[in-house]
Amino acid sequence: MNILLADTILTMDPARPVLREGAIVFDENIEEVTDDQAAIERWREKALVIDGGKRSVALPGLINAHTHLEFSGAATELNYGGFIAWLSSVIEKRETLVRGLNKAFIDGVLEDMLRGGTTAIGAISSYGFDLESLAGAKQRVVYFNELIGSNPAAADQIFSAFLDRVAMSDERRSDRFNSAIAIHSPYSVAPALVRKAIALSQNRKTPLSTHFLESEGERRWLESGSGEFKGFFEKAFKLEEPFCSAKEFLSFFADTKTIFTHCANAGDEELDMIGALGGAIAHCPVSNRLLGCGLLSLEKLKNREIPYLVATDGLSSNYSLNLFDELRSALLMHEGLDLPLLARDLLISVTDAAAKALGLNCGRLASGYAADIISFKLSGDVSDEAALPLQVILRAPSAMEHIFINGERV
Ligand SMILES: [Zn+2]
Incomplete structure (x- = not known):
């Protein structure tokens, strides 16, 4: 036992x-969390004592519910400021982006994330290039095999290749690594494939993930087949109209446990539907800003009791996969909200809420939860309890002092 x-x-x-x-x-697992000094004295005698030291703060390890570790390299070549401009540059520079990518590189990215306090990851994998790294990672991983395919004529072939990737990741399942399913987006996956992937995910009882209404262009395309997606799809995929509307797409997700990523351009009706589905929203404010997608309204989520999970997205649309960096950006971007309360909610979003959405038994320091714990020292005192989450987000160092996953020091 440790204390x-x-x-x-x-x-x-x-x-x-x-x-x-x-x-x-x-x-x-966590046996007990206590401030009863007599109980602490009793435990000190029979457990291995780790003293965080003066001004130390301990909290659950952070959970990044939505990131892509593929396409991590050469992001300096990409265009930012608009979604289609960015997507076109990703397609154009694809070779360069993938070239720098190897196991050592991804392992390094994972180490950086760990040092910064991220002890669990929801990783979206498009190709399986990141499987070796993530299956061997120190962190807990929910590995989302992502399905993408806009050519209905090739649906069987696409799905069978997808199932091969799912099977490969299933072979690597362990107490820290679980494999799951993601659907790329309403504009890039034919409905027949969406339905098959959802049925598969329901059988597996794993969480499901999809991008949804990230950009204004996506919204216009799904609503009326117009806007900046129109020219892009005609040219790139010979697609003349959208597969379905945003609401039709959502209707496929009945009886699922889904993380809808972005939703920065979701309207009231779509948010109502996500609320009714019991969905969660992965919120990636830096990525949304860099791709010109606007800012998700956290107040609208609160009114509908939709949990949100702050996440970094991938390095192709961010400069950092450090969750404290992302939380600091979120604090500054959601300028209308009460600062201490926002800070508290943001910390919940990357711990307890993210764990629930990913189906993990961590994210909370309480008896019975897995012992995923980080701690570091603040440079000064924080006497006002209500200000603690804010100060923790503002002052967290780039490297944690103590990190435990499943009770093991890492
Ligand atoms: Zn994403």
């Missing part, structure tokens, strides 16, 4: 969010 002592513990447990001069007692 980690910390001046401040942010538990993400709504019953008692903050403990001062507390301790987390854990093996693989």
Whole structure:
């Protein structure tokens, strides 16, 4: 048994969010989280003591629910500011983006993420190039095999190649690595394929992920077959009209547990539907800004009780996969919201809410949860408890001092 002592513990447990001069007692799972000094003394005698030190803060390891580790290289070649401009540059520079990509490179990216406090990842994989790295990662991984295919005539071939990738990732399943299914988007996957992938995911009882209403162009294309997607699709895929409307696409997701990524251009009706489906939304504010997609309204989600998960997306649409960087950007971008409350919600989004959406038993420091814990030292005191989440986001260092996953120091 281990006991980690910390001046401040942010538990993400709504019953008692903050403990001062507390301790987390854990093996693989958390036995007890307490600020009862007599209990701490008793545990100190029989457990391995790890003292976080003065001004230390412990919290659950962070969870990045939506990232792409493929296409991590050569992002300096990409165009930013508009979605189609960016997508065209990705297609044009595809060879360059993939060239720098090898296992050592992705392993390095994963190490950086870990050092910054990310102990679990929802990774979207388009090709399987990242399988070796992610199956051997120290972090917990939900590996989303992504289906993409806009040619209905080739549907069988596309699906069979997709099933091969799913089978390869299934072989690597372990206590830290789970494989799951993602559908690229309403504009890039033919409905027959969408239905098959959803049925497969339902049988597997794993979470499902899809991009949805990321850009204004996507919205116009799905609504009326017009806008900047029109010329692009005609040229690139000889597609003259959208497969389905946004609402039709959502209707396929009944009885699923789905993470809808972006939704920056979702209207009230689509958000109502996502709320009714019990969906969660992965929110990638930096990516949305760089691709000119606007800003998701967190207030609209709150009104509908839709959980959101701040995530980084991939390095082709971000400069950092560090979640504290992303949280700092989110704090600054959602300028209308109450700052301390927003900070609290943002931390929940990358811990407890993300764990629930990914089907993981972590994200909270409470008895029975997996012992995924990070800790670091603040440079000064924070006497106002309500200001703690904000100060933690603002001041978190680029490298954590202690990191435990499943109770193991990493
Ligand atoms: Zn994405």
